[in-house]
Amino acid sequence: MKVLTKHTDYAVRALISLGMKPDGWVSAKSVSDEQAIPYQFLRRIFQELIRSGLVASKEGAGGGVKLARDPYSIRVKDVIEIFQGEVQVSECMFRKQLCSNRANCVLRHEIMRIEQMVNEEFSKVTVGKLIGDLKRVGQMKNP
Protein backbone atom coordinates (compact mmCIF):
# COMPACT_ATOMS: atom_id res chain seq x y z
CA MET A 1 0.00 0.00 0.00
CA LYS A 2 1.66 3.13 -1.19
CA VAL A 3 0.17 6.15 0.53
CA LEU A 4 1.78 8.95 -1.46
CA THR A 5 1.76 9.17 -5.26
CA LYS A 6 4.58 10.51 -7.41
CA HIS A 7 2.67 13.77 -7.75
CA THR A 8 2.85 14.35 -4.01
CA ASP A 9 6.35 12.97 -3.73
CA TYR A 10 7.73 15.19 -6.50
CA ALA A 11 5.76 18.18 -5.25
CA VAL A 12 7.20 17.95 -1.75
CA ARG A 13 10.70 17.56 -3.09
CA ALA A 14 10.22 20.50 -5.44
CA LEU A 15 8.89 22.63 -2.60
CA ILE A 16 11.91 21.75 -0.47
CA SER A 17 14.15 22.63 -3.38
CA LEU A 18 12.47 26.03 -3.72
CA GLY A 19 12.54 26.58 0.00
CA MET A 20 16.29 26.14 0.05
CA LYS A 21 16.75 28.95 -2.49
CA PRO A 22 14.55 31.68 -1.08
CA ASP A 23 16.02 34.50 -3.18
CA GLY A 24 14.65 35.13 -6.65
CA TRP A 25 12.98 32.96 -9.25
CA VAL A 26 13.99 29.40 -9.96
CA SER A 27 13.16 27.75 -13.29
CA ALA A 28 11.20 24.52 -13.42
CA LYS A 29 13.99 23.20 -15.61
CA SER A 30 16.60 23.60 -12.90
CA VAL A 31 14.41 21.92 -10.30
CA SER A 32 13.72 19.13 -12.78
CA ASP A 33 17.44 18.59 -13.30
CA GLU A 34 18.34 18.87 -9.64
CA GLN A 35 15.68 16.50 -8.38
CA ALA A 36 15.57 14.18 -11.40
CA ILE A 37 11.87 14.79 -11.94
CA PRO A 38 10.55 14.54 -15.53
CA TYR A 39 10.34 18.12 -16.80
CA GLN A 40 6.83 18.21 -18.28
CA PHE A 41 5.46 16.31 -15.33
CA LEU A 42 7.02 18.79 -12.95
CA ARG A 43 5.65 21.70 -14.98
CA ARG A 44 2.13 20.44 -14.40
CA ILE A 45 2.82 19.86 -10.73
CA PHE A 46 4.02 23.45 -10.38
CA GLN A 47 0.91 24.69 -12.16
CA GLU A 48 -1.22 22.97 -9.54
CA LEU A 49 0.90 24.36 -6.73
CA ILE A 50 0.58 27.83 -8.26
CA ARG A 51 -3.20 27.53 -8.58
CA SER A 52 -3.33 26.44 -4.97
CA GLY A 53 -1.31 29.43 -3.84
CA LEU A 54 1.69 27.56 -2.45
CA VAL A 55 3.97 28.73 -5.23
CA ALA A 56 4.29 32.05 -7.08
CA SER A 57 5.43 32.33 -10.68
CA LYS A 58 6.83 34.86 -13.07
CA GLU A 59 6.69 34.47 -16.84
CA GLY A 60 9.42 35.14 -19.34
CA ALA A 61 13.18 34.95 -19.35
CA GLY A 62 14.61 35.34 -15.88
CA GLY A 63 11.28 34.23 -14.52
CA GLY A 64 10.42 31.00 -12.79
CA VAL A 65 8.81 29.94 -9.55
CA LYS A 66 9.35 30.42 -5.84
CA LEU A 67 7.52 29.66 -2.64
CA ALA A 68 4.58 31.98 -2.13
CA ARG A 69 4.37 31.29 1.59
CA ASP A 70 6.50 30.68 4.62
CA PRO A 71 7.87 27.12 4.33
CA TYR A 72 6.69 26.38 7.85
CA SER A 73 3.11 27.08 6.79
CA ILE A 74 3.22 24.53 3.98
CA ARG A 75 2.19 21.18 5.37
CA VAL A 76 2.63 17.84 3.62
CA LYS A 77 -1.07 17.39 4.33
CA ASP A 78 -1.83 20.38 2.08
CA VAL A 79 0.19 18.87 -0.73
CA ILE A 80 -1.53 15.50 -0.34
CA GLU A 81 -4.92 17.16 -0.54
CA ILE A 82 -4.00 19.02 -3.71
CA PHE A 83 -2.92 15.90 -5.57
CA GLN A 84 -4.74 13.05 -3.88
CA GLY A 85 -7.75 14.62 -2.24
CA GLU A 86 -8.73 14.38 1.40
CA VAL A 87 -7.42 11.48 3.40
CA GLN A 88 -10.17 8.90 3.59
CA VAL A 89 -9.58 5.52 5.14
CA SER A 90 -12.50 3.96 3.29
CA GLU A 91 -15.21 5.44 1.17
CA CYS A 92 -17.86 3.07 2.25
CA MET A 93 -16.70 0.57 4.84
CA PHE A 94 -19.12 0.65 7.71
CA ARG A 95 -20.87 3.57 6.14
CA LYS A 96 -23.26 2.36 3.50
CA GLN A 97 -23.83 -1.29 4.14
CA LEU A 98 -23.40 -1.83 7.81
CA CYS A 99 -24.47 1.34 9.52
CA SER A 100 -28.03 2.47 9.69
CA ASN A 101 -27.18 5.42 11.88
CA ARG A 102 -24.13 7.18 10.59
CA ALA A 103 -24.03 9.92 13.16
CA ASN A 104 -23.75 7.64 16.15
CA CYS A 105 -21.95 4.68 14.64
CA VAL A 106 -19.16 3.35 16.82
CA LEU A 107 -17.33 1.82 13.90
CA ARG A 108 -17.40 5.03 12.00
CA HIS A 109 -15.80 6.68 14.98
CA GLU A 110 -13.09 4.04 14.91
CA ILE A 111 -12.30 4.74 11.30
CA MET A 112 -12.60 8.49 11.72
CA ARG A 113 -10.16 8.36 14.58
CA ILE A 114 -7.51 6.80 12.37
CA GLU A 115 -8.25 9.25 9.57
CA GLN A 116 -7.82 12.12 11.96
CA MET A 117 -4.59 10.75 13.33
CA VAL A 118 -3.10 10.33 9.87
CA ASN A 119 -4.15 13.86 9.01
CA GLU A 120 -2.59 15.22 12.16
CA GLU A 121 0.67 13.47 11.46
CA PHE A 122 0.86 14.82 7.94
CA SER A 123 -0.02 18.25 9.27
CA LYS A 124 2.90 18.22 11.64
CA VAL A 125 5.36 17.76 8.79
CA THR A 126 5.96 21.06 7.00
CA VAL A 127 8.29 21.97 4.19
CA GLY A 128 10.10 24.26 6.64
CA LYS A 129 10.60 21.44 9.11
CA LEU A 130 11.91 19.12 6.42
CA ILE A 131 14.37 21.76 5.21
CA GLY A 132 15.49 22.28 8.79
CA ASP A 133 16.07 18.56 9.22
CA LEU A 134 17.95 18.34 5.96
CA LYS A 135 20.22 21.27 6.81
CA ARG A 136 20.87 19.85 10.24
CA VAL A 137 21.94 16.52 8.80
CA GLY A 138 23.56 17.94 5.70
CA GLN A 139 22.35 15.21 3.41
CA MET A 140 20.71 17.08 0.56
CA LYS A 141 22.31 15.74 -2.58
CA ASN A 142 22.48 18.87 -4.71
CA PRO A 143 21.93 21.82 -2.42
Place this chain on the structure above:
Amino acid sequence: MKVLTKHTDYAVRALISLGMKPDGWVSAKSVSDEQAIPYQFLRRIFQELIRSGLVASKEGAGGGVKLARDPYSIRVKDVIEIFQGEVQVSECMFRKQLCSNRANCVLRHEIMRIEQMVNEEFSKVTVGKLIGDLKRVGQMKNP
Protein backbone atom coordinates in the same frame (compact mmCIF):
# COMPACT_ATOMS: atom_id res chain seq x y z
CA MET B 1 -6.83 9.71 -1.08
CA LYS B 2 -8.54 6.46 -0.38
CA VAL B 3 -6.46 4.30 1.89
CA LEU B 4 -8.41 1.04 1.67
CA THR B 5 -9.41 -0.65 -1.59
CA LYS B 6 -12.64 -2.55 -2.20
CA HIS B 7 -10.73 -5.78 -1.74
CA THR B 8 -9.84 -4.85 1.82
CA ASP B 9 -13.21 -3.28 2.49
CA TYR B 10 -15.16 -6.31 1.28
CA ALA B 11 -12.77 -8.69 3.00
CA VAL B 12 -13.22 -7.03 6.39
CA ARG B 13 -16.98 -6.99 6.01
CA ALA B 14 -16.98 -10.62 4.94
CA LEU B 15 -14.83 -11.55 7.92
CA ILE B 16 -17.20 -9.74 10.26
CA SER B 17 -20.09 -11.55 8.64
CA LEU B 18 -18.39 -14.91 9.22
CA GLY B 19 -17.41 -13.97 12.74
CA MET B 20 -21.02 -13.34 13.61
CA LYS B 21 -21.99 -16.87 12.60
CA PRO B 22 -19.37 -18.97 14.31
CA ASP B 23 -21.20 -22.28 13.96
CA GLY B 24 -20.81 -24.27 10.78
CA TRP B 25 -20.01 -23.42 7.20
CA VAL B 26 -21.37 -20.35 5.44
CA SER B 27 -21.58 -20.19 1.65
CA ALA B 28 -19.89 -17.38 -0.26
CA LYS B 29 -23.24 -16.87 -1.95
CA SER B 30 -25.00 -16.01 1.30
CA VAL B 31 -22.27 -13.58 2.35
CA SER B 32 -22.44 -12.03 -1.10
CA ASP B 33 -26.18 -11.52 -0.76
CA GLU B 34 -26.03 -10.28 2.79
CA GLN B 35 -23.25 -7.78 2.27
CA ALA B 36 -24.10 -6.82 -1.31
CA ILE B 37 -20.67 -7.84 -2.54
CA PRO B 38 -20.38 -9.07 -6.16
CA TYR B 39 -20.32 -12.87 -5.94
CA GLN B 40 -17.36 -13.72 -8.16
CA PHE B 41 -15.33 -10.90 -6.68
CA LEU B 42 -16.05 -12.18 -3.19
CA ARG B 43 -15.13 -15.71 -4.21
CA ARG B 44 -11.67 -14.54 -5.17
CA ILE B 45 -11.36 -12.54 -1.98
CA PHE B 46 -12.21 -15.64 0.06
CA GLN B 47 -9.65 -17.65 -1.88
CA GLU B 48 -6.99 -15.16 -0.81
CA LEU B 49 -8.18 -15.23 2.78
CA ILE B 50 -8.10 -19.01 2.70
CA ARG B 51 -4.58 -19.08 1.27
CA SER B 52 -3.52 -16.68 4.00
CA GLY B 53 -4.99 -18.87 6.69
CA LEU B 54 -7.59 -16.46 8.01
CA VAL B 55 -10.48 -18.49 6.64
CA ALA B 56 -11.12 -22.23 6.39
CA SER B 57 -13.17 -23.82 3.63
CA LYS B 58 -15.03 -27.00 2.90
CA GLU B 59 -15.93 -28.10 -0.61
CA GLY B 60 -19.19 -29.58 -1.81
CA ALA B 61 -22.82 -29.20 -0.85
CA GLY B 62 -23.23 -28.11 2.74
CA GLY B 63 -19.73 -26.72 2.55
CA GLY B 64 -18.61 -23.13 2.61
CA VAL B 65 -16.26 -20.98 4.62
CA LYS B 66 -15.73 -19.96 8.21
CA LEU B 67 -13.13 -18.11 10.24
CA ALA B 68 -10.04 -20.22 10.80
CA ARG B 69 -8.86 -18.14 13.74
CA ASP B 70 -10.10 -16.28 16.75
CA PRO B 71 -11.72 -13.05 15.49
CA TYR B 72 -9.65 -11.06 17.98
CA SER B 73 -6.48 -12.33 16.36
CA ILE B 74 -7.47 -11.08 12.92
CA ARG B 75 -6.29 -7.52 12.54
CA VAL B 76 -7.36 -5.11 9.84
CA LYS B 77 -3.63 -4.64 9.28
CA ASP B 78 -3.37 -8.31 8.26
CA VAL B 79 -6.16 -7.88 5.74
CA ILE B 80 -4.59 -4.74 4.31
CA GLU B 81 -1.29 -6.53 3.87
CA ILE B 82 -2.93 -9.43 2.06
CA PHE B 83 -4.65 -7.22 -0.51
CA GLN B 84 -2.59 -4.05 -0.62
CA GLY B 85 0.84 -5.01 0.61
CA GLU B 86 2.76 -3.42 3.43
CA VAL B 87 1.89 0.11 4.42
CA GLN B 88 4.44 2.39 2.81
CA VAL B 89 4.11 6.14 3.00
CA SER B 90 6.32 6.68 0.00
CA GLU B 91 8.46 4.39 -2.04
CA CYS B 92 11.17 6.85 -2.71
CA MET B 93 10.60 10.21 -1.10
CA PHE B 94 13.74 11.16 0.75
CA ARG B 95 15.16 7.77 0.05
CA LYS B 96 16.69 7.72 -3.38
CA GLN B 97 17.18 11.31 -4.39
CA LEU B 98 17.69 13.25 -1.23
CA CYS B 99 19.35 10.93 1.20
CA SER B 100 22.91 9.81 0.78
CA ASN B 101 22.89 7.99 4.08
CA ARG B 102 19.72 5.99 4.42
CA ALA B 103 20.50 4.46 7.77
CA ASN B 104 20.86 7.73 9.65
CA CYS B 105 18.55 9.95 7.68
CA VAL B 106 16.38 12.13 9.87
CA LEU B 107 13.73 12.49 7.21
CA ARG B 108 13.50 8.80 6.74
CA HIS B 109 12.82 8.51 10.45
CA GLU B 110 10.06 11.08 10.10
CA ILE B 111 8.36 9.05 7.39
CA MET B 112 8.97 5.77 9.15
CA ARG B 113 7.38 7.15 12.29
CA ILE B 114 4.13 7.86 10.44
CA GLU B 115 4.21 4.48 8.73
CA GLN B 116 4.64 2.81 12.08
CA MET B 117 1.83 4.78 13.64
CA VAL B 118 -0.57 3.88 10.83
CA ASN B 119 0.39 0.25 11.17
CA GLU B 120 -0.15 0.33 14.90
CA GLU B 121 -3.58 1.84 14.51
CA PHE B 122 -4.65 -0.76 11.98
CA SER B 123 -3.24 -3.44 14.23
CA LYS B 124 -5.42 -2.33 17.11
CA VAL B 125 -8.57 -2.88 15.09
CA THR B 126 -9.47 -6.55 14.96
CA VAL B 127 -12.43 -8.35 13.48
CA GLY B 128 -13.39 -9.39 16.99
CA LYS B 129 -13.34 -5.81 18.21
CA LEU B 130 -15.46 -4.65 15.30
CA ILE B 131 -18.01 -7.39 15.94
CA GLY B 132 -18.09 -6.42 19.59
CA ASP B 133 -18.72 -2.81 18.70
CA LEU B 134 -21.43 -3.75 16.25
CA LYS B 135 -23.23 -5.95 18.75
CA ARG B 136 -23.00 -3.29 21.38
CA VAL B 137 -24.60 -0.72 19.12
CA GLY B 138 -26.93 -3.12 17.35
CA GLN B 139 -26.47 -1.55 13.98
CA MET B 140 -25.55 -4.45 11.71
CA LYS B 141 -28.01 -4.30 8.88
CA ASN B 142 -28.54 -8.00 8.17
CA PRO B 143 -27.20 -9.88 11.13
Place this chain on the structure above:
DNA sequence: TTAACTGATACTAAATTAGTATCAGAAAAC
Protein backbone atom coordinates in the same frame (compact mmCIF):
# COMPACT_ATOMS: atom_id res chain seq x y z
C1' DT C 1 -27.20 -38.56 -10.08
C1' DT C 2 -28.08 -34.10 -9.19
C1' DA C 3 -27.64 -29.81 -6.73
C1' DA C 4 -24.79 -26.91 -3.88
C1' DC C 5 -20.60 -25.91 -3.01
C1' DT C 6 -15.18 -24.47 -3.45
C1' DG C 7 -10.50 -24.46 -6.46
C1' DA C 8 -8.27 -22.53 -10.08
C1' DT C 9 -7.62 -19.47 -13.61
C1' DA C 10 -8.42 -16.62 -17.59
C1' DC C 11 -10.48 -12.60 -19.02
C1' DT C 12 -12.44 -7.69 -19.53
C1' DA C 13 -13.50 -3.01 -18.04
C1' DA C 14 -12.83 1.10 -15.57
C1' DA C 15 -10.20 4.21 -13.06
C1' DT C 16 -6.05 6.13 -11.56
C1' DT C 17 -1.35 7.30 -12.05
C1' DA C 18 2.54 8.57 -14.71
C1' DG C 19 4.46 10.73 -18.28
C1' DT C 20 4.72 13.35 -23.07
C1' DA C 21 3.96 16.84 -26.50
C1' DT C 22 2.59 21.20 -28.37
C1' DC C 23 1.34 25.86 -28.98
C1' DA C 24 0.61 30.44 -27.23
C1' DG C 25 2.33 34.33 -24.91
C1' DA C 26 5.37 37.14 -21.50
C1' DA C 27 9.67 39.25 -20.38
C1' DA C 28 14.55 39.89 -20.49
C1' DA C 29 18.76 40.02 -23.28
C1' DC C 30 21.08 40.98 -27.21
Place this chain on the structure above:
DNA sequence: GTTTTCTGATACTAATTTAGTATCAGTTAA
Protein backbone atom coordinates in the same frame (compact mmCIF):
# COMPACT_ATOMS: atom_id res chain seq x y z
C1' DG D 1 12.85 44.02 -32.82
C1' DT D 2 14.09 39.42 -32.88
C1' DT D 3 15.76 35.66 -30.30
C1' DT D 4 15.94 33.12 -26.12
C1' DT D 5 14.14 31.78 -21.80
C1' DC D 6 10.63 31.16 -19.32
C1' DT D 7 5.34 30.04 -17.71
C1' DG D 8 0.07 29.12 -19.11
C1' DA D 9 -2.96 26.05 -20.93
C1' DT D 10 -4.37 21.89 -22.63
C1' DA D 11 -4.57 17.65 -25.25
C1' DC D 12 -2.75 13.28 -25.52
C1' DT D 13 -0.76 8.47 -24.59
C1' DA D 14 1.01 4.65 -21.80
C1' DA D 15 1.30 1.90 -17.79
C1' DT D 16 -0.49 0.21 -13.72
C1' DT D 17 -3.85 -0.81 -10.43
C1' DT D 18 -8.43 -1.76 -9.13
C1' DA D 19 -12.80 -3.75 -9.93
C1' DG D 20 -15.51 -7.01 -11.71
C1' DT D 21 -16.98 -11.28 -14.80
C1' DA D 22 -16.97 -15.90 -16.64
C1' DT D 23 -15.89 -20.72 -16.99
C1' DC D 24 -14.69 -25.32 -16.01
C1' DA D 25 -13.14 -28.84 -12.97
C1' DG D 26 -13.77 -31.30 -8.87
C1' DT D 27 -15.95 -32.34 -4.12
C1' DT D 28 -19.60 -33.54 -1.05
C1' DA D 29 -24.26 -34.25 0.75
C1' DA D 30 -28.86 -35.38 -0.08
